[in-house]
Amino acid sequence: MIQKTYISHLTSKKNETVELAGWVVKVRDSGKICFMQFRDGTGFIQVVGSPNDMNAEEFEIMRHLSIESAVQIKGIVVENAKSPTGIEIIAKELKLVSKTENYPITPKEHGTDFLMDIRHLWIRSPRQHAILRIRHQIITAIRHYFDDLDFTLTDAPIFTANECEGSSTLFETEYFGESAFLSQSGQLYMEAACQAVGRAYCFGPTFRAEKSNTRRHLTEFWMVEPEVAYMDLEGCMELAEGLIQAIVKRVLERCPEELRLLERSIEPLESVIAGAFPRISYDEAVEIIKKSGAPFTYGDDFGGADETIISNTFNRPVIVHSYPTAIKPFYMKKDPKNPLVVRNMDVLAPEGYGEVIGGGQREENYETLLEAIKESGLNPETYSWYLDVRRYGAVPHAGFGLGVERCVAWITGISHVRETGLFPRMPQRLRP
Numbered sequence: 001m002i003q004k005t006y007i008s009h010l011t012s013k014k015n016e017t018v019e020l021a022g023w024v025v026k027v028r029d030s031g032k033i034c035f036m037q038f039r040d041g042t043g044f045i046q047v048v049g050s051p052n053d054m055n056a057e058e059f060e061i062m063r064h065l066s067i068e069s070a071v072q073i074k075g076i077v078v079e080n081a082k083s084p085t086g087i088e089i090i091a092k093e094l095k096l097v098s099k100t101e102n103y104p105i106t107p108k109e110h111g112t113d114f115l116m117d118i119r120h121l122w123i124r125s126p127r128q129h130a131i132l133r134i135r136h137q138i139i140t141a142i143r144h145y146f147d148d149l150d151f152t153l154t155d156a157p158i159f160t161a162n163e164c165e166g167s168s169t170l171f172e173t174e175y176f177g178e179s180a181f182l183s184q185s186g187q188l189y190m191e192a193a194c195q196a197v198g199r200a201y202c203f204g205p206t207f208r209a210e211k212s213n214t215r216r217h218l219t220e221f222w223m224v225e226p227e228v229a230y231m232d233l234e235g236c237m238e239l240a241e242g243l244i245q246a247i248v249k250r251v252l253e254r255c256p257e258e259l260r261l262l263e264r265s266i267e268p269l270e271s272v273i274a275g276a277f278p279r280i281s282y283d284e285a286v287e288i289i290k291k292s293g294a295p296f297t298y299g300d301d302f303g304g305a306d307e308t309i310i311s312n313t314f315n316r317p318v319i320v321h322s323y324p325t326a327i328k329p330f331y332m333k334k335d336p337k338n339p340l341v342v343r344n345m346d347v348l349a350p351e352g353y354g355e356v357i358g359g360g361q362r363e364e365n366y367e368t369l370l371e372a373i374k375e376s377g378l379n380p381e382t383y384s385w386y387l388d389v390r391r392y393g394a395v396p397h398a399g400f401g402l403g404v405e406r407c408v409a410w411i412t413g414i415s416h417v418r419e420t421g422l423f424p425r426m427p428q429r430l431r432p
Contacts, residue, residue, distance in 0.1 A: 007043035010087055013077045017092070020045075021072045023124070024100075026107075029063045036062060038073065038089075043257075044126060046080070046088040047073055058094040067106075068124065070097035084257060112418075119423055120432050130258035131419055134251055135408045141250035142203070142224050142402070145243050151226060152197040155204055156186025162382045164188055164329075169208040171219075182207035185401060188331070190227035191362055192389050194397055201226040211427045215416040216304060216354060218405055220425040227399030233343040233361045236398040237319050240347050240357045241277050243402065244317055248272045251411055264413040268351055271316045279319045282341065285310045301327045302346075307354040314350065321345040321360070330372040333361040345400070353410035359400020366390035 004019040022040030029035075034049040049062040065071065074093035079086060104118055105125070115122045122128055146153075161178075163170055164185040171182040186202035193200035203224045210217060226239065248269050251259070259266060280288075285306075289296045292309045301323070302310070311318055322341040325334055332342035344360030363369045369390055373380050380387065408420035418424045423432060 007038075007040050007045045009042075010045065010077050010089075011085060014079060014087060015077065017074065017076050018089070019072065019074045020089070021097075022070070024065045024067055024069045024071060025126075026067060027063070027065050034059065034062050036065065036091075038071075039124075039126075039129070041129075043085070044129075045085065046083060047075065047091050048088055049091040049094070054091050054093060061096055062091065062094050065096075066100050067103045068100040068121075070100075071095060072097060084260070116418065116424075116429060117432075123422065126261055128419065130255075130261045131408065131412050131414065132422070133258050134255050134412050135404070135420060137251050137254045138247050138404065138407055138411065139203075139222075141247040142243065142404075144250075145246040146199075146201050146224075146226060149199065151199040151201045152193075154190070154193040154197060154200045154202060156183060156189035156193075156202040156225075158183050158205070160184075162188070162386075163378075169210050171207050171209045184208055185223065186225050187227065187399065187401060188386055190225050190399060191331075191386070191397060194227040194229045194399070195389060195393060195395065199226070199228050213427060214304065216406060216409075218417055218421075218424055218426060221406075221417075222404040222421070223401045224404070225399060225401045227397060229395050229397045231361075231398040232396055233321065233345060233398060236359055236361065236400060237279065237321070237345050240345070240359070240400055240402075241317075241319070244277075244347065244357070245273045247407065248411065259412075262412055262414070264411075268315070269411065271350075274316070277317050277319050277347070278314050279321065280310075281322045282320060282324065283322070285320045288313050299324050299326065304354050307348050308352040311348040311350045311352065311354070316350060317356070318348050318350075319345050320348060330376040330378070331362050331369065333363045334368075343398075349406070349410040351410065351413075353406065356406050356410060357400050357402045359398065361396065361398040364390055364394045364396050366394065 020040055022038055025037035025039050027034060027036045036047040038045055038047045049059055051059045072095040073091055075089040075091040077087055078090055080088040105121055159175060159180045160183050161180060164187055169184060173180055183206055185206055190200050190202055201224060205220055206223045207220050252266060252269055286296060286298055289306055289309050294309055296306060321344065322335060323344050325340055325342050328342045328344055332344050335341050335343055346355050347357035348354060349356045366387060370380060370387060373383055405417045405420040409417050
């Protein structure tokens with residue numbers, strides 16, 4: 001048999017004969033009838049087998065199939081009101097492609113470390129499948145959003161000679177006799193790109209050598225980073241808000257079954273697209289923390305607990321802007337009206353998921369940026385190309401970065417970013 005269709009296409013093929021190829025999730029057998037949960041990568045479906053509908057030999061094979069055995073099926077798509085999708089398959093033919101013995105993941109409870117050690121198998125489970133499908137739709141929404149706004153995808157290099165987010169989180173490697181680093185961010189390169197194409201974005205892996213074991217951190221993660229020439233902080237906030245709303249809207253439209261399987265309440269997601277996001281200053285955010293009774297020192301950056309307190313005040317993402325200059329990177333533009341704060345912004349997701357977007361307006365003045373580089377203890381020579389962007393045709397510009405994995409965790413409602421991608425990398429996790 002040759003595969004003709006996929007489970008995701010079956011709702012339009014009621015009463016038709018179809019051919020599928022995939023794997024066994026589980027089998028329930030009463031002797032006279034057999035119920036098989038079956039998957040093919042696009043979804044899950046119940047297949048019903050009976051000796052009245054298929055030959056005896058194939059029915060016996062079906063009865064004794066083990067979990068994750070590979071099979072091909074020919075059958076009729078019929079309605080079933082009890083099915084989540086409203087349909088099931090009445091099997092007519094079955095071919096065993098390969099039989100699996102002693103599959104290590106069983107219906108019993110398994111520890112997270114065990115499942116992470118066999119992540120290459122764990123990703124086959126319905127829960128992990130749903131998360132990966134939602135991640136795909138998030139990434140698709142991101143690309144469509146920027147492409148529809150006439151951005152140009154201009155991917156940044158992975159190897160870099162300079163830091164962007166702080167020397168303490170760099171992965172260093174030897175590069176033909178000199179030191180190089182794995183990119184922490186494509187932002188600096190996008191600042192050059194936007195002065196070539198106007199609206200630029202990069203989308204790819206970034207690396208942070210933080211020995212952090214929180215539920216929000218990975219050492220390798222994917223980030224989308226737009227940068228726009230002639231855009232200020234206000235435009236940056238509007239662009240970020242539109243992106244979040246586009247992502248949530250697509251997931252709600254395309255992934256209702258996956259959200260249901262994950263038992264994700266959609267009410268908080270629906271509120272995201274219901275209206276504009278609240279915008280508050282750093283000072284206002286500090287007041288919210290103080291009113292909650294939590295300790296906080298003015299001038300510090302917000303930690304995860306602080307972000308949770310702030311975001312819990314609102315029923316949708318909140319944008320916090322104008323942080324103290326002292327706690328932000330050298331490239332942030334100082335507010336002309338108050339140089340003690342910068343023209344930056346963070347988007348904090350609700351429900352305790354914290355920062356999903358960080359960015360703002362960049363310093364476009366050559367002399368001001370040069371001085372900021374020196375004050376940060378960095379070598380201006382290393383940033384000579386970055387300074388050239390200001391030396392030749394400098395314009396106001398702004399942008400941000402969105403971390404895909406944190407966004408996936410929030411939208412799916414899962415508690416840890418380690419389940420948001422295929423093979424997560426953490427300080428103690430390099431395999432598989």
